[in-house]
Amino acid sequence: TTLSQAQRTHLAQLEERFLVPSSTLESVYDHMQEELQKGLEKPGQTVAMIPSYVTHRITGEEEGEYLAMDLGGTNLRICKVTLLGAGKLKVAQNKYSVSDALKTGTSKELFDYLAECVDDFLTERAGRGSRGGPRLDMGFTFSFPVAQTGIDKGCLVTWTKGYDIQDAVGKDIVQLLQTAINRKHLNVRVAAIVNDTVGTLLACAYQAPETFCGVILGTGTNAAYYERLDKITKFDRTLSDRHVREMILNMEWGAFDSERHVLPFTRYDNKLDRESINPGKQLFEKMVSGMYLGEIVRNILVDMVDRRLIFSGNSSPELNHAYTLDTAYLSTIEADMQDLGLLDTREVLETILNLPSPTAADIVIVKRVCELVGHRSAKLAASALSALIRQRQDLLAPTDPENGGGPGKVMVGIDGSLYEFYPNYERLLLEQMTKLIGPDITSLVSIKLSKDGSGVGAALTALAASKTR
Numbered sequence: 001t002t003l004s005q006a007q008r009t010h011l012a013q014l015e016e017r018f019l020v021p022s023s024t025l026e027s028v029y030d031h032m033q034e035e036l037q038k039g040l041e042k043p044g045q046t047v048a049m050i051p052s053y054v055t056h057r058i059t060g061e062e063e064g065e066y067l068a069m070d071l072g073g074t075n076l077r078i079c080k081v082t083l084l085g086a087g088k089l090k091v092a093q094n095k096y097s098v099s100d101a102l103k104t105g106t107s108k109e110l111f112d113y114l115a116e117c118v119d120d121f122l123t124e125r126a127g128r129g130s131r132g133g134p135r136l137d138m139g140f141t142f143s144f145p146v147a148q149t150g151i152d153k154g155c156l157v158t159w160t161k162g163y164d165i166q167d168a169v170g171k172d173i174v175q176l177l178q179t180a181i182n183r184k185h186l187n188v189r190v191a192a193i194v195n196d197t198v199g200t201l202l203a204c205a206y207q208a209p210e211t212f213c214g215v216i217l218g219t220g221t222n223a224a225y226y227e228r229l230d231k232i233t234k235f236d237r238t239l240s241d242r243h244v245r246e247m248i249l250n251m252e253w254g255a256f257d258s259e260r261h262v263l264p265f266t267r268y269d270n271k272l273d274r275e276s277i278n279p280g281k282q283l284f285e286k287m288v289s290g291m292y293l294g295e296i297v298r299n300i301l302v303d304m305v306d307r308r309l310i311f312s313g314n315s316s317p318e319l320n321h322a323y324t325l326d327t328a329y330l331s332t333i334e335a336d337m338q339d340l341g342l343l344d345t346r347e348v349l350e351t352i353l354n355l356p357s358p359t360a361a362d363i364v365i366v367k368r369v370c371e372l373v374g375h376r377s378a379k380l381a382a383s384a385l386s387a388l389i390r391q392r393q394d395l396l397a398p399t400d401p402e403n404g405g406g407p408g409k410v411m412v413g414i415d416g417s418l419y420e421f422y423p424n425y426e427r428l429l430l431e432q433m434t435k436l437i438g439p440d441i442t443s444l445v446s447i448k449l450s451k452d453g454s455g456v457g458a459a460l461t462a463l464a465a466s467k468t469r
């Protein structure tokens with residue numbers, strides 16, 4: 001396929017910006033280490049490093065029955081997780097819908113409904129009358145902003161995602177749920193509030209106890225990891241009396257570089273940010289996560305139409321409309337094969353973006369643009385993850401040879417459709433990590449898909465809570 005001189009020049013400019021020079025990625029890696037340090041020292045920093053109060057490591061030998069509730073996704077989900085030891089487990093789950101009326105009513109109505117669903121679940125799934133049997137501990141994945149002050153204490157800061165129940169704001173959500181459960185006389189204790197990154201970490205750790213970190217690469221991006229307690233200098237030391245060595249911190253790394261010191265912003269990133277519902281916030285997330293990658297590509301394509309470089313200068317209502325290009329199509333296009341004629345890319349352009357008869361040159365350009373945006377995401381995510389590995393490099397020190405030791409190894413559990421489905425995302429992550437932290441360290445790091453953070457992970461958080469007490 002031959003591109004015109006103008007097309008080639010423009011693509012070269014895009015490549016210059018989106019391929020990201022290694023010096024910039026090194027700056028991202030360095031700056032993430034600095035920001036992480038600040039978050040350990042003081043509250044209220046850009047990278048917030050929020051304590052989870054989970055201080056216990058998972059061995060995979062844990063046994064027992066735990067409940068998990070997940071509120072804040074599309075459905076309400078309740079699971080019973082049976083831990084069998086040796087990394088084995090069983091999960092039974094039900095989904096319940098939450099009506100718009102409940103999302104905008106009173107807190108009593110919502111939490112009574114949640115308790116009713118627990119009652120229904122126990123009756124149907126736990127094979128027993130809901131009021132009988134020994135007490136079950138429950139982990140509560142509550143995907144809204146919470147100011148947590150203990151593993152089972154935290155006040156709702158504000159609602160998001162279409163929920164708006166004013167009388168719940170500022171209240172302890174564990175207490176609200178526990179009170180509703182008690183009203184129904186269910187023998188269930190709400191034992192822990194669970195952040196999805198922490199759940200991802202623990203779910204992975206049950207199979208691989210060397211897991212030190214959980215990462216989300218889905219709609220948004222974030223990470224949590226085990227930090228040494230003596231490094232969390234902002235934290236009061238009451239826990240260190242109890243032989244606690246580590247605590248999982250929820251980094252909230254999506255907010256990284258709100259000051260715009262190091263990230264490789266382009267005009268397309270600036271436009272996306274300006275037109276978003278949270279301008280100036282979550283700038284790292286806006287370059288990395290699934291919610292935004294398709295939109296960055298769309299912005300680039302619209303700009304090229306205006307320059308009459310593609311689609312003969314014609315757009316479509318679909319291409320003009322924000323967020324019509326789901327990041328899932330970037331995966332389709334990335335996987336599309338040149339020697340098979342790029343038929344899938346053509347299909348996305350014709351049917352999803354309603355751009356009839358794209359030329360061979362149009363299709364090649366679109367594919368290249370998608371790759372540039374997808375690969376930049378992986379490189380930036382890898383730079384952040386490398387900073388985290390550097391922070392816990394102590395875990396990679398060779399273990400005691402007297403105990404049959406060898407080099408230390410760590411596992412990273414990752415959840416989210418971007419990581420799961422974008423072709424070669426893992427390879428791209430590892431390639432960039434190798435550049436930043438070297439092949440020797442990278443070879444000691446394994447990455448694993450960890451899918452059930454809000455089920456298995458929440459159950460394990462409830463378990464960790466009972467060990468902490």
Ligand code: ADP
Pocket residue numbers: 217218219220289290291292326327328329330331415416417418421422
């Ligand atoms: P969540 O993070 O909300 O729990 P997911 O992990 O499924 O859920 O992430 C959803 C995000 O992933 C959406 O932004 C969507 O665009 C993106 N996504 C979905 N499918 C794919 C895919 N095949 N390839 C890349 N991104 C995808």
